[in-house]
Amino acid sequence: MRGSSPISYYKSAMTTNAKACVVGSGPNGLAAAIVLAQAGLHVDVFEAEPTPGGAARTMELTLPGFLHDFGSAVHPLAAGSPFFSALPLKNYGLEWIHSPAPLAHPLDDGTAVVLERNLADAKSSLGADGDAWVRLTRPFVERWSELASEVLRPALAIPKHPLLLARFGVHALRSAEAIASRFRSERTRALFAGLAAHSFLGLDEPLSGAFGLLMAIPAHAVGWPIPRRGAQSITDALRRYLETFPAEVKTSSRVESLAELSRYDVTLCDVAPRQLVRIAGQHLSARYTRRLERFRYGPAAFKVDYALSEPIPWKASECLRTATVHLGGSFAEIAASERAMRNGEHADQPFILLSQPTLFDASRAPAGKHIVWAYCHVPNGSNIDMQQRIEDQIERFAPGFRETVLARRVFSPADLESMDANLVGGDVGGGAMGLRQLLFRPTVRQYATSTNNLYLCSASTPPGGGVHGMCGYHAARMALSRLTTGKR
Numbered sequence: 001m002r003g004s005s006p007i008s009y010y011k012s013a014m015t016t017n018a019k020a021c022v023v024g025s026g027p028n029g030l031a032a033a034i035v036l037a038q039a040g041l042h043v044d045v046f047e048a049e050p051t052p053g054g055a056a057r058t059m060e061l062t063l064p065g066f067l068h069d070f071g072s073a074v075h076p077l078a079a080g081s082p083f084f085s086a087l088p089l090k091n092y093g094l095e096w097i098h099s100p101a102p103l104a105h106p107l108d109d110g111t112a113v114v115l116e117r118n119l120a121d122a123k124s125s126l127g128a129d130g131d132a133w134v135r136l137t138r139p140f141v142e143r144w145s146e147l148a149s150e151v152l153r154p155a156l157a158i159p160k161h162p163l164l165l166a167r168f169g170v171h172a173l174r175s176a177e178a179i180a181s182r183f184r185s186e187r188t189r190a191l192f193a194g195l196a197a198h199s200f201l202g203l204d205e206p207l208s209g210a211f212g213l214l215m216a217i218p219a220h221a222v223g224w225p226i227p228r229r230g231a232q233s234i235t236d237a238l239r240r241y242l243e244t245f246p247a248e249v250k251t252s253s254r255v256e257s258l259a260e261l262s263r264y265d266v267t268l269c270d271v272a273p274r275q276l277v278r279i280a281g282q283h284l285s286a287r288y289t290r291r292l293e294r295f296r297y298g299p300a301a302f303k304v305d306y307a308l309s310e311p312i313p314w315k316a317s318e319c320l321r322t323a324t325v326h327l328g329g330s331f332a333e334i335a336a337s338e339r340a341m342r343n344g345e346h347a348d349q350p351f352i353l354l355s356q357p358t359l360f361d362a363s364r365a366p367a368g369k370h371i372v373w374a375y376c377h378v379p380n381g382s383n384i385d386m387q388q389r390i391e392d393q394i395e396r397f398a399p400g401f402r403e404t405v406l407a408r409r410v411f412s413p414a415d416l417e418s419m420d421a422n423l424v425g426g427d428v429g430g431g432a433m434g435l436r437q438l439l440f441r442p443t444v445r446q447y448a449t450s451t452n453n454l455y456l457c458s459a460s461t462p463p464g465g466g467v468h469g470m471c472g473y474h475a476a477r478m479a480l481s482r483l484t485t486g487k488r
């Protein structure tokens with residue numbers, strides 16, 4: 001089964017058997033390839049690495065039989081993606097696993113704040129802040145699919161749901177600090193700090209509140225699921241579906257120059273702006289090249305993958321109910337950690353994002369053994385070793401953690417980039433996310449370039465980072481529309 005094509009219009013409009021290629025097989029590259037293939041184009045995808053998926057790959061990074069996510073691990077945006085949701089990915093092996101609750105946030109008193117998926121449960125578990133939490137999130141939880149189609153596309157596009165977007169916009173421009181001030185309890189403020197810290201922004205910066213909400217709302221609307229067997233399952237399902245069309249993913253095929261691709265009618269690049277300049281160099285206008293060179297990359301991740309002999313010995317047993325755990329203590333501590341990173345420094349007690357998938361998916365480690373994925377935020381290109389600080393933070397909430405470690409694999413920002421060229425300086429989001437690069441990403445042209453029939457479709461285009469495929473989807477639709485109308 002192929003599912004219904006959202007773009008059959010283009011198919012009937014195609015006059016020839018046009019050939020397209022996509023450079024890069026991350027979620028956005030594969031999404032773009034599917035849109036093009038659904039429209040009737042023959043599509044080749046060129047992937048530099050031996051395995052497709054970019055930052056959505058799963059590999060034996062520590063010991064045999066331990067299947068770690070190289071990049072993405074927890075997938076609210078994939079589960080809530082308007083494009084992925086329209087594809088029959090379940091038929092191609094994608095199965096979502098929901099832990100009993102999406103997220104736990106342990107505190108020093110040995111308890112944890114838990115974000116429950118069901119809003120009524122969240123209301124009671126957040127106590128004095130339950131009503132405020134529901135008032136803040138419910139209008140958007142109930143209309144997630146409409147909100148997702150608005151926020152997961154170019155910010156300057158004409159909205160289909162202007163009132164909903166305006167309502168969201170009231171909160172969106174505020175800082176996490178401003179939004180958290182409506183909560184009475186330090187526990188709820190800490191929870192919101194962890195959600196907003198996904199933005200890689202300072203928690204007193206505009207837009208940081210929007211990111212907090214864009215993590216909280218899908219937690220209730222679609223959950224924070226993990227794919228059975230890891231992120232590779234998302235990639236494999238996309239690839240298998242793609243290859244039901246006249247399309248092929250060619251791995252270990254790094255594209256060094258656009259000249260290699262002259263036989264294609266249209267080329268979409270799932271690459272960072274810096275690489276587009278390298279690959280397409282002389283084909284781009286000098287002005288456009290300068291703009292791409294001015295693109296700002298975001299802060300980086302310092303990541304450690306662990307193979308464990310047993311589950312993490314959390315002080316707060318509630319942490320065993322959730323696939324994701326945020327470590328960093330209070331709002332003030334998390335804000336200080338993110339401020340240090342924004343100032344080019346390294347926090348002594350960094351905010352840690354941690355995933356423990358084997359509590360809910362035994363297929364990813366030998367019987368009784370476990371894997372853990374953990375990272376903190378560091379300045380772009382940092383070469384400071386954060387391993388001890390990450391482990392100290394885990395020990396703070398789970399004494400004895402180090403004794404459970406069978407093996408570990410450390411990824412500095414440079415290590416991340418060496419396995420996926422799009423992770424420039426260790427930037428996991430495809431570029432910094434301030435107001436300017438939200439609106440003009442990577443330039444005012446967005447997906448289009450200064451060259452006819454050459455497009456960008458990576459997380460460096462709207463709507464930005466995360467596994468949702470919407471950059472690829474929108475880029476491919478623009479490419480098709482221009483191909484059929486002949487518009488430049």
Ligand SMILES: Cc1cc2nc3c(=O)[nH]c(=O)nc-3n(C[C@H](O)[C@H](O)[C@H](O)COP(=O)(O)OP(=O)(O)OC[C@H]3O[C@@H](n4cnc5c(N)ncnc54)[C@H](O)[C@@H]3O)c2cc1C
Pocket residue numbers: 023024025026027028029046047048049052053054055056070071072073074075076077078253254255256270271275279301303375416419420421422423427428429430457458459460464465466467468471
């Ligand atoms: C450590 C980490 C943790 C993350 N956690 C999450 C998470 O939990 N949830 C979530 O939703 N998102 C997460 N993300 C972000 C998410 O993975 C990315 O935003 C997403 O993968 C971007 O997709 P993309 O297709 O734009 O680029 P990528 O996934 O980076 O794919 C780009 C692909 O292009 C290939 N390529 C580049 N240049 C060339 C070339 N010249 N020739 C051929 N191929 C080329 C690369 O090899 C790569 O395969 C995480 C990322 C990282 C690194």
